[in-house]
Amino acid sequence: MAELGNDGGAGEGGGGSGYRPVIHGVGLCLALALCWLLLSGYFQILLLSLGAVSILFCVWIAMRMDLIDHEGVPLHITWAVLRYLPWLLWEIVKANLDVAKRVIDPSLPISPSLFNAPVSQKTDLGQTIYANSITLTPGTVSVDLDPGVILVHALHEGAADGVLEGEMDKRVTKVEGLN
């Protein structure tokens, strides 16, 4: 398993000490096993062994595809993501109410805009979390991602200002946990 350690990945600043392929492989096995048990709910020997075979097969394919790294199995940020999630969910609720109000308002108070916003995450994983958080929040959609900038479409000025304020950007960078 040791040969899985590819150190050439672009922008993988998070590697360093926390990167151990064996642990990520085992982590993937455990996650898949949990998924299997929760989705099937049967505990007979035959079905459990079928599950074990499927899991090993999946992990083997993932190994061959070089997917078992801290991006494919992001164990190192699990706790940080769990702390970020409640804040994100609350933002989503607020944005939902706002967009719903604008959609049913007779005067349709929207002023769509397309603009660039700075991205402060260093890793691909962090940038993906940020872009997905923006898209998940109604009122803003991430359209394109270049190094250091994200192209965002916003439904109205308030949503655009929300992104430019950078609160979400800061929080996702904290999740990334490089500094």
Add this chain to the structure above:
Amino acid sequence: MAVILDILSWFLLIGGSAFVIIGAFGMWRLPDFYSRLHPAGLTDTMGAGLILLGLLLQSEAFMVGIKLLMIAVFLMFTSPTSGHATARAALAAGLRPWQAPEEAKKLADENDGGNKDGAA
């Protein structure tokens, strides 16, 4: 207790349905492709979220509840990914976003070719 849960669950289900309907209404009402992505987001987040939460309160078996939670988790990954892919494809195909009339006038003077320098 069961009655309270039932009432709460019905509120969540009705609330979720309302968001789905508002989302659909918004997709019909808004002016262009990009702005229509936003009400689509209503359906994906609050609509699906509240309905799943309401169903969660209705589910008696643990396994059913877990599956509903897993649907919610998977939606949190798939819906922004597909939304982003759709928007990006539109931009790559050269579709320009609609702008409020007064904003479009403001920008008409600085006639730059690139899509990426839209409204700032």
